[in-house]
Amino acid sequence: MVISLVSTVVLGVLVWLTVINTPGWAAVQQAFFDPAVAWKFLPSVLLGLWLNIRILFFAAIGVAVFATLLAIIRTLRGAVFFPVRFLATAYTDLFRGTPLIIVLYLVGFGIPALGLFPRLPPEVWGTVALILTYSAYVAEVLRAGMEAVHPSQRLAARSLGLTHAQTLRLIVLPQAVRKVTPALMNDFVSMQKDVGLVSVLGAIDAVRAAQIGEADTYNFTPYIVAGLLFVIISWPAIRFTDWLTARAQRREQIGGTV
Amino acid sequence: MSGDETTTTPPVLRVRGVHKSFDGTAVLSGIDLDIASHQVVVAIGASGSGKSTLLKTINLLERVDDGQIFLKGDDITDPRVNVDSVRSRIGVVFQQFNLFPHLSVIDNVTLASRKVHGVARDEAEAEAERWLDRIGLRAKLKDYPDRLSGGQQQRVAIVRAILSKPELLLLDEITSALDPLLVGEVLDLVRDLKTAGATILMTTHEMSFARSAADHVVFLHQGVILEQGAPDAFFGAPTAPETREYLSRLHAG
Ligand SMILES: Nc1ncnc2c1ncn2[C@@H]1O[C@H](COP(=O)(O)OP(=O)(O)OP(=O)(O)O)[C@@H](O)[C@H]1O
Numbered sequence: 001m002v003i004s005l006v007s008t009v010v011l012g013v014l015v016w017l018t019v020i021n022t023p024g025w026a027a028v029q030q031a032f033f034d035p036a037v038a039w040k041f042l043p044s045v046l047l048g049l050w051l052n053i054r055i056l057f058f059a060a061i062g063v064a065v066f067a068t069l070l071a072i073i074r075t076l077r078g079a080v081f082f083p084v085r086f087l088a089t090a091y092t093d094l095f096r097g098t099p100l101i102i103v104l105y106l107v108g109f110g111i112p113a114l115g116l117f118p119r120l121p122p123e124v125w126g127t128v129a130l131i132l133t134y135s136a137y138v139a140e141v142l143r144a145g146m147e148a149v150h151p152s153q154r155l156a157a158r159s160l161g162l163t164h165a166q167t168l169r170l171i172v173l174p175q176a177v178r179k180v181t182p183a184l185m186n187d188f189v190s191m192q193k194d195v196g197l198v199s200v201l202g203a204i205d206a207v208r209a210a211q212i213g214e215a216d217t218y219n220f221t222p223y224i225v226a227g228l229l230f231v232i233i234s235w236p237a238i239r240f241t242d243w244l245t246a247r248a249q250r251r252e253q254i255g256g257t258v
Numbered sequence: 259m260s261g262d263e264t265t266t267t268p269p270v271l272r273v274r275g276v277h278k279s280f281d282g283t284a285v286l287s288g289i290d291l292d293i294a295s296h297q298v299v300v301a302i303g304a305s306g307s308g309k310s311t312l313l314k315t316i317n318l319l320e321r322v323d324d325g326q327i328f329l330k331g332d333d334i335t336d337p338r339v340n341v342d343s344v345r346s347r348i349g350v351v352f353q354q355f356n357l358f359p360h361l362s363v364i365d366n367v368t369l370a371s372r373k374v375h376g377v378a379r380d381e382a383e384a385e386a387e388r389w390l391d392r393i394g395l396r397a398k399l400k401d402y403p404d405r406l407s408g409g410q411q412q413r414v415a416i417v418r419a420i421l422s423k424p425e426l427l428l429l430d431e432i433t434s435a436l437d438p439l440l441v442g443e444v445l446d447l448v449r450d451l452k453t454a455g456a457t458i459l460m461t462t463h464e465m466s467f468a469r470s471a472a473d474h475v476v477f478l479h480q481g482v483i484l485e486q487g488a489p490d491a492f493f494g495a496p497t498a499p500e501t502r503e504y505l506s507r508l509h510a511g
């Protein structure tokens with residue numbers, strides 16, 4: 001404990017000394033770490049971050065619903081369901097392969113151009129793009145979880161008289177989610193960062209607010225402010241994910257969970 | 259519930275000419291079986307003789323290819339029948355993996371009452387607690403199944419099956435996966451149910467239990483009932499050579 005603390009401090013000091021003794025440090029410090037600039041733009045970046053948090057909130061709900069639907073469709077058996085199963089598979093393949101930024105451009109600029117919808121703020125389309133992309137990832141994770149639920153669990157549920165839908169909702173999905181919680185949390189953490197990409201559509205989020213600050217002052221410090229804020233909001237989820245993964249590994253080592 | 263109860267009450271279960279094959283291989287080749295109310299029927303036979311398949315066709319987990327099955331006179335093999343409502347009239351316990359690992363003992367046993375039969379939670383739990391008390395597991399009510407021994411898990415599974423007051427209880431080798439020390443406590447519970455008047459069709463390899471607790475024993479061989487009778491006659495003087503061979507191999511093993 002003491003040793004690790006000391007070695008951490010020593011390493012930190014060494015890195016710090018190395019960095020501040022580089023020839024360009026003074027210029028870099030000026031351009032990236034200017035406290036006055038940071039203070040000046042903190043309010044607008046914080047306001048932008050509030051938009052990111054709201055987008056994250058709605059996107060997470062949207063993903064939970066849509067991904068569950070996709071996963072269920074992909075696990076339906078029987079020839080009757082072939083068309084929907086095929087569509088769901090094609091959907092997940094397509095969106096897992098497409099970079100999010102392209103989906104953002106297509107949804108954010110393409111759909112409004114159709115003229116089908118009333119004018120909506122860009123963050124709405126950004127949220128839609130996030131839902132479309134992340135649902136594909138999350139659906140795959142959930143599907144893997146559903147397939148890992150022992151078949152006898154379905155038999156036991158059906159023989160109690162539960163309907164197919166009740167079996168899914170009360171027995172299969174809860175067990176599936178437990179099995180894949182670390183993977184789901186990882187997707188959540190990466191979505192927390194990717195909400196910053198809605199700035200490409202012109203939504204005034206934290207990244208866009210920082211960009212405005214940078215254009216105003218020719219100083220990159222606002223980006224550092226935005227970056228730090230993103231780290232701060234995602235930190236609890238990151239720690240939680242680590243904890244869950246470690247716990248899952250411990251359990252597997254003990255083995256023999258039913 | 260019509261007609262003259264004393265003379266025309268149908269048997270709880272009536273199986274008539276049931277055939278079932280998988281990929282062209284016949285597994286059940288014409289099964290006939292009646293089980294009267296409060297009767298305990300034990301089905302025995304070698305591995306692969308079709309015992310589990312027979313139980314699954316009764317529970318509609320498998321559909322019959324031919325023949326009919328009646329539950330208290332209702333033809334449950336009719337394609338128009340509501341599968342879920344038939345299943346809710348039959349209790350089933352399998353060899354293992356019966357309990358839901360993400361639900362506590364009390365939630366496991368009350369699930370069907372609450373979700374299928376629409377019983378209020380309080381009422382379902384009160385009844386469940388009485389049963390758990392009876393099997394000595396009241397203290398484990400809030401525990402999750404992985405905290406229970408195999409024998410305790412099977413007893414909870416049996417309580418879960420009977421809590422929805424099934425007309426028929428199907429038990430498929432419920433002690434086969436258990437440590438020999440735990441077999442007794444599970445079979446004692448089955449005996450209690452028999453005393454309480456349950457109607458049971460079960461498969462087992464525990465011949466001494468079959469002999470002492472069954473009202474009727476059927477021997478399955480290659481998808482047909484080769485021999486059947488009251489336990490004393492069946493075990494005392496089996497007639498078919500296949501039955502004799504099966505029983506002697508059990509004693510040897
Ligand atoms: N879903 C299925 N698909 C294909 N074959 C099956 C299926 N279910 C059972 N069978 C086959 O049917 C035969 C009878 O199986 P069943 O499980 O009814 O035997 P059993 O008498 O219960 O045996 P055991 O004592 O081993 O439990 C076996 O040969 C088995 O391989």
Ligand SMILES: [Mg+2]
Pocket residue numbers: 309310311430431
């Ligand atoms: Mg079997």
